[in-house]
Amino acid sequence: QAGLEWPREVGGRFARTWQGHRLAMAAYGEEAMNELVNKIQMFVFARRFRVQDLFGDYDKLGVGRVTRVNFQRALEQLKLVTPDEIDALADYYTDHPPKAVKPQNVNWKRLRDDIDRIFDEEETQEQAKTTQLSISPMSTMFSTFVPQSTEDDARVQHLMHRVAAMCKARGVAIKNCYTDLDRAPTANPSRQNAYRSGKVTRSQFIRNFPFKKEFTDDDVDLLVERYTTPSGDVHFMAMHNDVSEVLPDPAQPFPTSPLYLRPDDTQWSHQSIRAVARIQSKVVEKRIRLREFFQDFDALRKGLCSVGNLRSALTISNLGKELSKSDFEELVNTYAQEDGQFNYLQFCNDVNQAFAVTGLEKMPLHRSEMPDAETTSPARRNTMRLADGTKAKIAKVEDRIRTQVQKNGIHLQPLFNDFDRARRGFVTRNQFTRVMSTIDLPQTDDTVGLIAGKYCDFGNHCDFNYKTFLKSVDPPVDDVETAMMEMTSPHIPFKPRPYFNERQKVIPRSSSSPMLRSF
Numbered sequence: 001q002a003g004l005e006w007p008r009e010v011g012g013r014f015a016r017t018w019q020g021h022r023l024a025m026a027a028y029g030e031e032a033m034n035e036l037v038n039k040i041q042m043f044v045f046a047r048r049f050r051v052q053d054l055f056g057d058y059d060k061l062g063v064g065r066v067t068r069v070n071f072q073r074a075l076e077q078l079k080l081v082t083p084d085e086i087d088a089l090a091d092y093y094t095d096h097p098p099k100a101v102k103p104q105n106v107n108w109k110r111l112r113d114d115i116d117r118i119f120d121e122e123e124t125q126e127q128a129k130t131t132q133l134s135i136s137p138m139s140t141m142f143s144t145f146v147p148q149s150t151e152d153d154a155r156v157q158h159l160m161h162r163v164a165a166m167c168k169a170r171g172v173a174i175k176n177c178y179t180d181l182d183r184a185p186t187a188n189p190s191r192q193n194a195y196r197s198g199k200v201t202r203s204q205f206i207r208n209f210p211f212k213k214e215f216t217d218d219d220v221d222l223l224v225e226r227y228t229t230p231s232g233d234v235h236f237m238a239m240h241n242d243v244s245e246v247l248p249d250p251a252q253p254f255p256t257s258p259l260y261l262r263p264d265d266t267q268w269s270h271q272s273i274r275a276v277a278r279i280q281s282k283v284v285e286k287r288i289r290l291r292e293f294f295q296d297f298d299a300l301r302k303g304l305c306s307v308g309n310l311r312s313a314l315t316i317s318n319l320g321k322e323l324s325k326s327d328f329e330e331l332v333n334t335y336a337q338e339d340g341q342f343n344y345l346q347f348c349n350d351v352n353q354a355f356a357v358t359g360l361e362k363m364p365l366h367r368s369e370m371p372d373a374e375t376t377s378p379a380r381r382n383t384m385r386l387a388d389g390t391k392a393k394i395a396k397v398e399d400r401i402r403t404q405v406q407k408n409g410i411h412l413q414p415l416f417n418d419f420d421r422a423r424r425g426f427v428t429r430n431q432f433t434r435v436m437s438t439i440d441l442p443q444t445d446d447t448v449g450l451i452a453g454k455y456c457d458f459g460n461h462c463d464f465n466y467k468t469f470l471k472s473v474d475p476p477v478d479d480v481e482t483a484m485m486e487m488t489s490p491h492i493p494f495k496p497r498p499y500f501n502e503r504q505k506v507i508p509r510s511s512s513s514p515m516l517r518s519f
Contacts, residue, residue, distance in 0.1 A: 033088070033089075033092055036081070036085055036088070036089065037111075037114050037115060039080070039081075040078070040080065040081070040115050041115050041117075041118040041124070043078065043080050044115055044116075044118070045118050045119070050116070051108075051111065051112045051115050051116065052112050052116075054074040054075070054077055054078070055070075055071075055074050055108045055112075058070035058071075058073070058074060059108070063104070064107055064108065064109035065095060065100055065104050065105055065106060065107050065108065065109075066104060066106055066108055067103045067104050067105075067106065068090050068094075068103065068105075068106055070106075071086075071089075071090050071093075071106040071108060072086050072087075072090065074108070075089065089111065090106050093106055093107050093108070093110050093111050094106050094107070095107045145198075145227075145229065145235045145237075145238045147226050147227055147235075147238060147242070148225065148226055148227075148228060149226075150222060150225055150226055152222070155222065156222060156223070156226055159215070159219055159222060159223060160242060160243065160246075161246070162214075162215075163211065163223075163239075163243055164243045164246045166211055166214065167243055172210050173240065174210070174236060174239055174240035174243055175198075175236065175237060175240040177208045177209070177210050177236075178200050178204070178205070178208055178236050181200050181204050181208070182196060182197065182198065182199075182200060182236075193233060198235055198236065198237025198238070199229060199233040199234065199235050199236070199237070200233060200234055200236055201232075201233055201234070202224055202228075202232070202233070202234055204234075205224060205234040205236060206220055206224070223239070227239050264461075266384055266461075267384065267385040268382050268383070268384060268385065268459065269378075269381070269382055269383045269384075269385060270378070270382045270459065272385075273378050274330070275323060275327035275328075275330045275331055276331070276334070276347070276350055276351065277378055278322060278323075278327075278378050278379060279319060279322065279323070279351055280350070280351045280353070280354050280375075281354075281375060281376045281377065281378040281379035281380075282319060282322055282376075282379040283319075283351055283352075283354070284354045284355070284371045284375050284376050284379075285376040285379045285380065286318075288317055288319075290313075290317060290348050290351055290352070291344075291345075291348040291352075293313040293316055293317045294309070294310075294313050294344040294348065296313075297309040297312070297313065298344070303343060303344060303345030303346075304337070304341040304342065304343060304344070304345075305341065305342050305344050306340075306341065306342065307332055307336070307340070307342055309342070310331070310332070310342045310344065311328070313344070322379070331347070335347045354371050354375055355371070356368065381457045381458070382457060382458060382459035383454075383457040384453050384454070384456070384457075386453055386454065390450065390453065391454075393450055394450050394451060394453070394454050397443075397447055397450060397451060398451075398472055398473055400441075401436075401441060401473045402472070402473040402474070404439070404440075404441055405439070405473055405474050406474075408439075410439050410474075411474070412435065412439070412466075412470055412473070412474050413470060413474070415435045415438060415439070416431075416435060416466040416470070419431040419434075419435070420466070425465060425466065425467045426458060426463040426464060426465055426466070427463075427464050427466050428462055428463070428464065429448060429452050429456075429461070429462060429464055431464070432448065432451075432452075432464045432466065433448055435466075451469070452464060455468055455469045
């Protein structure tokens with residue numbers, strides 16, 4: 001028996017003499033062990049299986065080592081390696097003192113790392129696919145089975161071409177003929193192989209073969225001989241894969257309607273506005289405290305964060321949808337430092353310039369203004385950039401519509417409100433055309449395109465801003481506009497006129513109240 005010599009201490013250090021490991025290497029050799037590991041790799045890669053699942057029940061604490069008996073039990077579940085090979089693997093992956101002591105001394109994690117390396121190496125995967133794996137366009141699982149060679153390979157190829165031609169002509173799939181025997185949802189006593197293994201017995205294969213009338217018994221026996229496994233079963237899935245490789249795509253042609261976008265050469269106002277200005281206007285519109293979203297990623301309050309944190313902060317604050325890929329790159333290039341960190345403190349200070357002026361305490365005479373509609377305009381509107389000739393044509397069309405509206409006394413607001421139930425202030429171009437037809441002012445497509453070029457200010461060619469259009473062609477009377485402003489403005493209480501001037505002198509009655517006369 002091969003005994004294992006434990007490490008002995010020499011000069012304060014352990015001189016390891018692993019006799020069992022040497023005997024295992026002497027029995028199999030380095031190349032043999034590599035071939036054994038490669039054999040397990042091919043088996044695992046074909047089934048997308050993780051070796052770690054085999055040892056989970058035997059290593060509850062996740063130490064990475066199991067006993068020799070449990071190591072053998074785990075590998076026996078693969079039904080791939082022999083007991084002698086399992087013993088050689090156990091000797092090869094055994095850890096020795098002081099790293100591990102018996103009985104839990106077989107390092108299964110090293111075996112797992114060696115086997116799972118195939119999932120990271122693309123060259124090994126390509127080699128596995130081209131050498132041992134048979135794939136078809138219709139298969140969803142690789143098969144490690146390799147068809148056996150026969151004495152009359154030319155006749156076998158002729159039979160395979162006949163099977164493929166008949167499958168194509170009759171619409172037959174080989175694997176569907178054996179579904180009840182291989183992957184039926186209910187238990188079946190006739191199933192003598194593993195579930196979904198792709199294998200049936202010889203008698204089952206002959207009994208369910210779809211072309212028994214067209215093929216003689218010798219032909220069927222020749223096919224059975226080619227696809228017989230070492231256990232004596234017939235691998236019908238390998239035959240299905242070989243037939244599918246020579247068949248065309250069974251998908252039938254159907255009518256399609258691909259989307260072809262027209263080339264749009266329109267220049268928009270957002271193209272000339274910096275990304276920081278657009279974010280600033282959106283922050284003012286929604287009253288967002290932008291710095292608080294970044295401080296969640298900066299526990300030390302250094303004013304820096306990563307580019308990924310920038311994207312997350314903009315997404316949480318609902319500002320990410322306002323920026324395109326080029327705008328995001330512009331922000332990164334503007335505020336990124338040499339080490340790749342994003343200076344969000346400077347970015348927030350630039351955005352907050354719309355609310356407050358930096359260093360206002362040092363400027364006592366400075367008068368800061370509150371944000372108005374012009375500040376939030378870049379966030380709310382994205383107008384087209386028009387040439388002077390186009391603006392002149394639009395002015396003529398507006399004059400004609402304005403004259404007709406004022407001459408006939410047409411009130412356009414209710415007509416647009418019928419189409420704008422949500423009161424967004426926008427209608428579609430077709431709805432605008434219908435309103436113009438209602439007031440007996442039908443517009444051509446060119447005319448509608450001209451007007452839409454001015455009033456489609458939402459960043460697209462569809463949403464028509466009818467409120468701005470009404471201010472141009474159907475403006476309210478001055479008295480009505482003044483009354484509307486007074487109704488919507490804050491209440492101003494009555495304040496009596498002062499009887500003294502700026503120099504604190506009393507104003508005479510004649511000058512303070514010129515309408516009152518003394519009698």
